Amino acid sequence: MGEQSPVLEMTGIRKVFPGVVALDGVDFRLFPGEVHALMGENGAGKSTLIKVLTGVYTIDGGEVRLGGEVVRINGPLQAQQAGISTVYQEVNLCTNLSVAENIFIGREPRKFGRIQWGLMRKRAAELLARLDLDIDVSAPLNTYSLAIQQMVAIARAVDISARVLILDEPTSSLDASEVEQLFAVMRRLKADGVAILFVSHFLDQIYEVSDRLTVLRNGQLIGEFKTEDLPQVRLVEKMIGKELAALESLEDKAQRTRERTAGAEPVLQAKELGRTGAIAPFDLTIHAGEVVGLAGLLGSGRTELARLLFGADKPDSGELRLEGKQVNLRDPQVAMKRGIAFSSENRRTEGIIGELSVRENIILALQASRGWTRPIPRRKQDEIVDKYIKALQIRPADPERQVRNLSGGNQQKVLLARWLITEPRLLIIDEPTRGIDVGAKAEIQKLVAELSDGGMAVLFVSAELEEVLRLSHKIAVLRDRRLVEELENTPDVDADRIMQTIASGANP
Amino acid sequence: MTILKNRLFWPAAILVVLLVVNAFTSNQFVTVRDGHLFGSLIDILRGSAPLVLVALGMTLVIATGGIDLSVGSVMAISGAVACLLISDLGDQNSVGSVLLIMLAAIGVSLLAGLWNGALVAIIGIQPIIATLILMVAGRGIAQLITDGQIINVQSGPYATIATGFFLAIPVAFLIAVAAVVLITLLTRRTALGLLLESVGGSPTASRLAGIRAKRITVMVYVVSGAFAGLAGLIYSANIKSADSISAGNLIELDAILAVVIGGTALIGGRFSIAGTVLGAVLIQALGVTVVAIGVPSDLTLLFKAIVVVALCLSQSPEFRAKVFGRFKTRTEAIA
């Protein structure tokens, strides 16, 4: 492969935003027939580099060569014409149109200006068949799952230009079998000589599918490596550029001791609680000072379970007791008043209110529980907010900054602060560390451990098994919308053990 | 530079220019006659009362990400109800009866708002469509109430709310000021403003933060209905009759315009009451000034069009970026 000439070559790319150098002399090469992972923390410059490639941004320095020739890409359309297609995490198709139209729109086969619908459907079906996808192409795209929508996006991209395909975090919303299917498609395209640029937060996936990787940090090129030559630990080191001190200190706390919770009162008891189509009836008990981890694949019912406990969705069977008393959580407000807090996995859409300030976002839940007639005095607000900005190290430490201008990790901290000031007895956090940089991740994990040490009950939902293992006293495993096993986090429990349960569902 | 960047700078500047033009062209800007204040400034302030009222309600609705197209129809209904009942009175000058009737009319408007709120918050219909229903049907209802006639009333107490004076100041203006103070206290002295902005910013996130968005949403439509009703009373008291065709005709557009001029975005979230009042007074001042400088009143529309275009463009970041490079937006995502 090394003997071939690259299909895409970027040299000395520089991109400056007011006050920030987003890319500083970055080189990047992409060869035909390879899957090349672009790695870096949030803010490393991955997205900027991709936006340069897709023509969303114009560069301030350097050059881009496609097939050896210098090109200037001025927009998505031009990028497409030059042979660079992109599939984003949030599928950028028109879901109200049919599958066939989504593949061919803008390029529909025509005769005398009239679209030939029959021919278009036939071609679409053929194209999808090449990706092992057999679906009704005349159905609107919104009747299909996100995974299929993504395949359709890839089919479109590949059909337009088979040279360079950019997959920007395509796997974030897919479950395991869908990821496998996606990888199969990627391998097939690779064999056809397509150059694939792949971005993912999941290291396992990177190692499974990529041939080479390029690491960026703070807008600078750290290096280009063969994936097989670079162990995971070394990769993480290169990405964050510091020793994993924070993470490792937590590592010492792994397999946390149980004694403290032995005599504690149960905060929450669910009996046969369930909701049709979301999660089968389950039993779950959470004690004060205990961290219960929820493990399971995406779509296994993790989030659905958590939402039931917060009253975000209504159960249709079973009963729920809080500190012994049976309760009916009609809506989130009732749950809040009973001392439950819930931070959603969808930070942007279900968490922060981007337009409001950090201060307003932090006091929001507390204010909601007091009702609109009893505002929190401004002095009190400032006091609370300052305290939590310091305690959680929210950066920038400006309470009046619009929260949408903060990084993902800091937004997550704002959300945690929002719930902590309500002094909950049970904190439910769904994927708090997803898509945030390693440093912030460690801080949040540490915070969870401290909270539970302080006596708070925590339900911790995460896709990362290591994280669940590190923090939890007890782990509940979900599979196919069913709670299949509950196990004490004893020293002999490890990731393999949990994965076995997830994979087989059997109760050994 | 920072003053120039304030979204309210240009509207305020235009208002000042209009008032200055007025001061020079009209022979009486502010005078005292018979112990009452008169003059074109007073005309502007008094005349803007219905629009200020409607726009205040509209501001709250828009802050939640909604819109209320039915305000004009509600004005017509409220005026129709009041005039019908007053015309049936034995003594149209009975202050008590007239007050009761006005309360009844506002009560009916409140119900109209409740209907809108229920459609939006409980059935979950898009606000623009939900309120379109009452916008279309409401004027028909008003026509039914008056049986297609224009009902004239001769009630001193009723006329007072539009043309009367209290301590030399026009009553209509006082009502508007009271409403502004009430709404400001209601939203900024309580947490209502924050919760409104939160719901407008992200309904889902607000719900998960424990905010009961439905209640708040219904409430703002009720407030909007009630204020529209009050505006309808002032309008019909001013012409001493109920005219279900022209009462509040197109006022929803002026009100929305006032809100937008005032810097509240149509997608909801942050709102500015001061901005809305500024916008409403600006629209009224424009109408008065156009007449004052001797242009036929029908041409107000043309001037309004120009002002709308100018203001919208001045508030559009894209336009600023294209026309004045130095206003380049700094919020470009840094990834």
Place this chain on the structure above:
Amino acid sequence: MTTVDVTPETGGKKDSPINPRRRVYRPNAKYIPILATLALLVIMYSAGVANYENFGQPSVIVNLFRDNAVLLVVTVGMTFVILTGGIDLSVGAVISMTTTLTATLLQGGWPPFVVLVLVLLLGSLIGAGQGAVIHYFKVEPFIATLAGLFLARGIALFINQSSIPIRDETWKAISEYRIPLADGVVTKPVAIIAIITVLIAAAVLAWTRFGRNVYAIGGSADSALLMGLPVARTRIAVYTLSGFCAALGGVLFSINSTSGWALQGNGLELDAIAACVIGGVLLTGGSGYVFGALLGVLVTGLIQTIIIFQGDLNAAWTRIIVGVLLFAFIVLQRLVTRKVK
């Protein structure tokens, strides 16, 4: 780091299609509103025939097209705009501007053909201007076309504030011309023009790239842009088209009334929007058909016909019934879209 995204042993047979169980497709869902409108139309018509003498005569249906020709043409333009997720409040005002200008120019002795071309161009120009402001400066369609409304009506009032009669021979000839359809059934050219407009629009939406781009933008303008579709061109074209249709509606209006007046077409934008909603065109964009909008216009027209036949009903009932229908159809759409999701 190990994530739980491992392949379960039981899943992932590589050659099977992905998740066939997720293939939930109800082909009829998107047609439900339009079928409901059609059913309503049939019921209303049958009720009319059953209750009123002469209601069953063909002329009732033929006249429906004649009397609603202006609304029909305007609604066609509005359908395009709404399909992209926008709205055009200026159409009624463009009609008044067109009739006033047409009458004035004809009175001034301009050649009819030149007047026709000129007013159609002016309408399109106003539409294009609105589209450009909406697209390039990201001004809300609601606000931009509101400015258009003020502008067009302002121009109309500027030209003349009272009604101007049209005495031009061509206009009069078209106005008085009758097209025989069957024994004793005749219609006017305006109806034919309206129907042709509907047919052309339906064909454009279904069979041309422009038409499909309109739907795509209504589905997601951002996606359309990333897919390389000509979003700017399409969006401006849609408002231009709506302006053109409104001007054409104004010409038809002036033919019908052989006069021009600045208050003609007042509030017609509301009727057009209502017709679209009743006809199943989603105000959020991306879904709906010209044929549905046609049905919507016919439903509102039929209500008026019934009220005229009834004779003793207050005309205010038209608005109330349209309001009730709006409510019913909106709730229906709500239920249908909820099911699809």
